Amino acid sequence: xxxxxxxxxxxxxxxxxxxxxxxxxxxxxxxxxxxxxxxxxxxxxxxxxxxxxxxxxxxxxxxxxxxxxxxxxxxxxxxxxxxxxxxxxxxxxxxxxxxxxxxxxxxxxxxxxxxxxxxxxxxxxxxxxxxxxxxxxxxxxxxxxxxxxxxxxxxxxxxxxxxxxxxxxxxxxxxxxxxxxxxxxxxxxxxxxxxxxxxxx
Amino acid sequence: xxxxxxxxxxxxxxxxxxxxxxxxxxxxxxxxxxxxxxxxxxxxxxxxxxxxxxxxxxxxxxxxxxxxxxxxxxxxxxxxxxxxxxxxxxxxxxxxxxxxxxxxxxxxxxxxxxxxxxxxxxxxxxxxxxxxxxxxxxxxxxxxxxxxxxxxxxxxxxxxxxxxxxxxxxxxxxxxxxxxxxxxxxxxxxxxxxxxxxxxxxxxxxxxxxxxxxxxxxxxxxxxxxxxxxxxxxxxxxxxxx
Numbered sequence: 073x074x075x076x077x078x079x080x081x082x083x084x085x086x087x088x089x090x091x092x093x094x095x096x097x098x099x100x101x102x103x104x105x106x107x108x109x110x111x112x113x114x115x116x117x118x119x120x121x122x123x124x125x126x127x128x129x130x131x132x133x134x135x136x137x138x139x140x141x142x143x144x145x146x147x148x149x150x151x152x153x154x155x156x157x158x159x160x161x162x163x164x165x166x167x168x169x170x171x172x173x174x175x176x177x178x179x180x181x182x183x184x185x186x187x188x189x190x191x192x193x194x195x196x197x198x199x200x201x202x203x204x205x206x207x208x209x210x211x212x213x214x215x216x217x218x219x220x221x222x223x224x225x226x227x228x229x230x231x232x233x234x235x236x237x238x239x240x241x242x243x244x245x246x247x248x249x250x251x252x253x254x255x256x257x258x259x260x261x262x263x264x265x266x267x268x269x270x271x272x273x
Numbered sequence: 274x275x276x277x278x279x280x281x282x283x284x285x286x287x288x289x290x291x292x293x294x295x296x297x298x299x300x301x302x303x304x305x306x307x308x309x310x311x312x313x314x315x316x317x318x319x320x321x322x323x324x325x326x327x328x329x330x331x332x333x334x335x336x337x338x339x340x341x342x343x344x345x346x347x348x349x350x351x352x353x354x355x356x357x358x359x360x361x362x363x364x365x366x367x368x369x370x371x372x373x374x375x376x377x378x379x380x381x382x383x384x385x386x387x388x389x390x391x392x393x394x395x396x397x398x399x400x401x402x403x404x405x406x407x408x409x410x411x412x413x414x415x416x417x418x419x420x421x422x423x424x425x426x427x428x429x430x431x432x433x434x435x436x437x438x439x440x441x442x443x444x445x446x447x448x449x450x451x452x453x454x455x456x457x458x459x460x461x462x463x464x465x466x467x468x469x470x471x472x473x474x475x476x477x478x479x480x481x482x483x484x485x486x487x488x489x490x491x492x493x494x495x496x497x498x499x500x501x502x503x504x505x506x507x508x509x510x511x512x513x514x515x
Binding site: 078079080081082083084085086087088089090091092093094095096098101102103105106107108110132133134136138140144146148154155156157165166167174189190191192197200202204206207208209210211212213214215217232235236241262263264267268269270271272273 | 281282283284285287288289290291293296298299300301302303304305306308309310311312313314315316317319320321322323327329332338339358359360361362369371372373381382383384385386397398399401435437443444446447448449450464465467468472473474476477498499500501502
């Protein structure tokens with residue numbers, strides 16, 4: 073036997089379960105306990121950039137909406153700066169969490185559209201929002217990215233989108249801008265036809 | 274300013290697999306395509322931060338954060354404490370730890386939980402805190418009860434407390450569950466058994482910690498959490514012109 077490396081092992085993940093709201097969104101579980109819940113205001117009042125709304129469903133392998141999902145978002149500001157990596161506007165947190173409606177499965181959040189961010193090796197990444205999805209039946213949180221349909225040139229040059237060798241899977245990461253409204257639609261398909269691309273980050 | 278260093282890759286044979294058919298809900302909620310491996314960049318190695326404006330001191334005391342004045346929840350009074358470390362055994366200070374759990378009878382305060390065990394009027398079941406400068410956290414709560422769930426017709430979850438931990442980057446984000454030493458339901462649970470390695474299950478089992486109890490008052494369990502460790506090298510290994 074060789075020497076031990078001495079690294080600790082990461083704590084293994086477990087599902088968030090159906091009652092994730094109790095801990096992370098208690099008002100939705102049906103009770104008031106915290107002075108303020110975390111994660112409902114991603115951009116804050118003073119953020120520059122276009123105010124947008126994003127909505128969608130998370131759909132399982134049978135085509136049914138998943139109604140007990142919790143999503144977290146992490147994004148740069150309109151100048152492409154992540155909080156902690158440079159100066160951002162007062163109140164710009166870059167992080168938020170939302171849950172799906174128990175009846176319809178629809179989720180949505182308001183934010184500002186992020187700017188482009190310099191990626192590895194000096195390659196510019198198209199505007200995107202990082203999403204992390206947990207729910208009953210999901211054993212390890214799923215990472216994906218949301219890009220925007222009105223950035224076709226930047227998306228075509230994006231180094232992460234271009235990592236996906238199956239070109240017809242790339243479209244699963246593009247949120248569709250609705251006509252004449254600052255609203256984007258982004259459905260996430262967990263399994264099967266048009267399965268959303270998930271990343272091992 | 275964060276140092277632009279990336280994190281160790283996740284060992285996805287140590288974590289549960291997405292498709293774990295004995296845990297029935299995973300069957301239709303697990304991706305069938307392979308994950309796309311992503312070399313980390315700024316989007317992954319940065320993450321949200323939290324401060325003392327975000328949490329109140331009482332948020333970590335589940336014995337009192339939902340109890341009426343002078344009242345207390347029914348159940349085994351328990352301190353649950355430990356450290357948040359990374360794989361390099363370095364403490365993670367100032368990181369947000371959130372927990373949620375059922376009451377002593379296994380009933381959740383959630384509009385979707387219809388188990389016939391009663392709600393405890395003095396118990397909410399959620400808490401949160403920031404780790405201190407040594408990565409240490411602690412909660413006061415009651416030990417949760419086991420509860421039945423619709424998987425097979427007679428499946429019971431072991432007593433457990435759900436944990437959500439942030440770390441210092443979005444790629445360290447983790448949700449897991451804490452079990453308790455000696456519980457005979459642990460080895461029978463399909464959610465636990467989605468984890469392939471018995472040693473990994475041990476890592477989620479809190480140890481009775483008599484040294485941390487308050488005699489004649491509160492029992493204690495210790496539960497340490499390990500998040501992904503950071504490499505010591507910068508990721509920009511081809512700084513100019515490739």
